[in-house]
Amino acid sequence: MRQAGRYMPEYRKLREQHSILDLCHTPELAAQVTLQPVERLGVDAAILFADILLPFEPLGLGLSFAAGEGPHIANAISRQVDVERLPVVNPDTDLAYVLEAVRLARAALPADIPLIGFAGAPFTLASYAIEGGSTRTFTKTKTLMYQVPDTWHLLLGKLADLVGAYLTAQARAGAQALQLFDSWVGCLSPQDYRTYVLPHSRRALALASEAGVPVIHFGTGTAAFLEDFAGAGGDVLGVDWRIPLDEAWRRSGESRAIQGNLDPAALLAPAAARDAQVRDILARAGGRPGHIFNLGHGVLPETDVGAVRAVVDLVHGG
Amino acid sequence: MRQAGRYMPEYRKLREQHSILDLCHTPELAAQVTLQPVERLGVDAAILFADILLPFEPLGLGLSFAAGEGPHIANAISRQVDVERLPVVNPDTDLAYVLEAVRLARAALPADIPLIGFAGAPFTLASYAIEGGSTRTFTKTKTLMYQVPDTWHLLLGKLADLVGAYLTAQARAGAQALQLFDSWVGCLSPQDYRTYVLPHSRRALALASEAGVPVIHFGTGTAAFLEDFAGAGGDVLGVDWRIPLDEAWRRSGESRAIQGNLDPAALLAPAAARDAQVRDILARAGGRPGHIFNLGHGVLPETDVGAVRAVVDLVHGG
Numbered sequence: 230m231r232q233a234g235r236y237m238p239e240y241r242k243l244r245e246q247h248s249i250l251d252l253c254h255t256p257e258l259a260a261q262v263t264l265q266p267v268e269r270l271g272v273d274a275a276i277l278f279a280d281i282l283l284p285f286e287p288l289g290l291g292l293s294f295a296a297g298e299g300p301h302i303a304n305a306i307s308r309q310v311d312v313e314r315l316p317v318v319n320p321d322t323d324l325a326y327v328l329e330a331v332r333l334a335r336a337a338l339p340a341d342i343p344l345i346g347f348a349g350a351p352f353t354l355a356s357y358a359i360e361g362g363s364t365r366t367f368t369k370t371k372t373l374m375y376q377v378p379d380t381w382h383l384l385l386g387k388l389a390d391l392v393g394a395y396l397t398a399q400a401r402a403g404a405q406a407l408q409l410f411d412s413w414v415g416c417l418s419p420q421d422y423r424t425y426v427l428p429h430s431r432r433a434l435a436l437a438s439e440a441g442v443p444v445i446h447f448g449t450g451t452a453a454f455l456e457d458f459a460g461a462g463g464d465v466l467g468v469d470w471r472i473p474l475d476e477a478w479r480r481s482g483e484s485r486a487i488q489g490n491l492d493p494a495a496l497l498a499p500a501a502a503r504d505a506q507v508r509d510i511l512a513r514a515g516g517r518p519g520h521i522f523n524l525g526h527g528v529l530p531e532t533d534v535g536a537v538r539a540v541v542d543l544v545h546g547g
Numbered sequence: 548m549r550q551a552g553r554y555m556p557e558y559r560k561l562r563e564q565h566s567i568l569d570l571c572h573t574p575e576l577a578a579q580v581t582l583q584p585v586e587r588l589g590v591d592a593a594i595l596f597a598d599i600l601l602p603f604e605p606l607g608l609g610l611s612f613a614a615g616e617g618p619h620i621a622n623a624i625s626r627q628v629d630v631e632r633l634p635v636v637n638p639d640t641d642l643a644y645v646l647e648a649v650r651l652a653r654a655a656l657p658a659d660i661p662l663i664g665f666a667g668a669p670f671t672l673a674s675y676a677i678e679g680g681s682t683r684t685f686t687k688t689k690t691l692m693y694q695v696p697d698t699w700h701l702l703l704g705k706l707a708d709l710v711g712a713y714l715t716a717q718a719r720a721g722a723q724a725l726q727l728f729d730s731w732v733g734c735l736s737p738q739d740y741r742t743y744v745l746p747h748s749r750r751a752l753a754l755a756s757e758a759g760v761p762v763i764h765f766g767t768g769t770a771a772f773l774e775d776f777a778g779a780g781g782d783v784l785g786v787d788w789r790i791p792l793d794e795a796w797r798r799s800g801e802s803r804a805i806q807g808n809l810d811p812a813a814l815l816a817p818a819a820a821r822d823a824q825v826r827d828i829l830a831r832a833g834g835r836p837g838h839i840f841n842l843g844h845g846v847l848p849e850t851d852v853g854a855v856r857a858v859v860d861l862v863h864g865g
Binding site for chain 1 (some may be wrong): 771
């Protein structure tokens, strides 16, 4: 999960001077933010500071963030021609600033702290591109998916290619693991996931795997189609807190590694209740080396940094 | 699910003159709206037109709806004293207008069309009371739940009692079935559902069952703890589209009836794709009498009335 954020004083201080997009666009700042949680929390890996929607800029979709609001996509996709005219993005030139942030962060990180690159999955990216921003119902997304499946598959195919190229470019720039975020895929029925999303996620993951580094496939609300979600590919399955870790691991195949799955809200609990949840996850993982302890989604802005640090220490056996 | 709504021209016409709360507060209008879908759609049952948050008015929490926005709770709950001072609600007097709407709707409905009453489940009501409105992350809700579990359980216990009394009052007024809506319970981990919610849902459902009419227990995102959710009580399990109907039925026990589970977005699909989804659900139900065909959540405002009518006709064997 993104580890930096508004819950950290050093991040808030930077944000007083710079917008989110400013931070992302300035490799020195993005690398600096990437390092903050390593220094402050003692985590075992760093994840690049970026936003999954950055590729929308070279796609010509127009991306902005209003203060305190979610993203706004100026040129949302609604027709076949919108998809046809999407340019092919070359990450090496069109998202060079992200790759430079990867290089700077990698160079600045301790040698024993791997750097994780990431991208949004085709479905989650498509939902933002079609809705024009955040949504609770995914009405426009599903309408396009059902009404014009050819347009849908053309869009998701293009996004899968983009994401595959973007992730491998991040690996070439120094990322030692890659994560594909399908944050909103849990709004779909199992059948719709299989029909409209799985082939494109499979393609994106296959392309990313060509980079030769471990690939993490993360989604929320995937309990009802976990076998299919895990079957899409990747070396590590990332699950949210809505399914017990041992059950998720058993259902997805224990040969695959697993990442998760503390409810970010557990970091708002008193220490005893929070630590009980952490210990429950560790017990379900049973000490097996294929478990990567993590939150089930991003750190909530209301979180106290001390609580995050305490969880890291507890997982480290403190 | 609520069957009336912005997707119906006759409802939109009434809303030009009256706010949502006006409609709810005026039994003649609420009854009129309750009947609209029966006349227009040919459904086999009517569900009362009301809002799950109406009990917040006699609770003194302050309820309003801004145009195009979700609900706003003026006096949101954050402390033990807020819960302690909640008055005991007597539905017969404090929500008399709802019961009058039940009586009027029952009297106006054809004899062979049962009327369903409903209430919000303790968790879903508590989430609105604590957040002060809609939320994506349930941060305040979970913070209170974890930080002050005594306050949490006191609140949910009071809400369970209220909901039980409210539902049985609706049955006395003429409702022939009752539905408990736990719309947002899917934000919880299975363990947190068991610890913080299940006992209160069980109590509310047990109280409602004393009315002697069938009780439907509905939730969304319940796939990961369906056995516990179904085990809370009720005669009918209501599930959303995120789990195949046959799997949900098998896991929850086939002696229980089941309601569901078309994705409301399927009503935005072309007829062939929509009908394929309807037929798939009917096939999974296998013609067993314990299946109540329904959407997995409410009708989306963008829906065409003709599409809803077509689904009703298809389910009726047309």
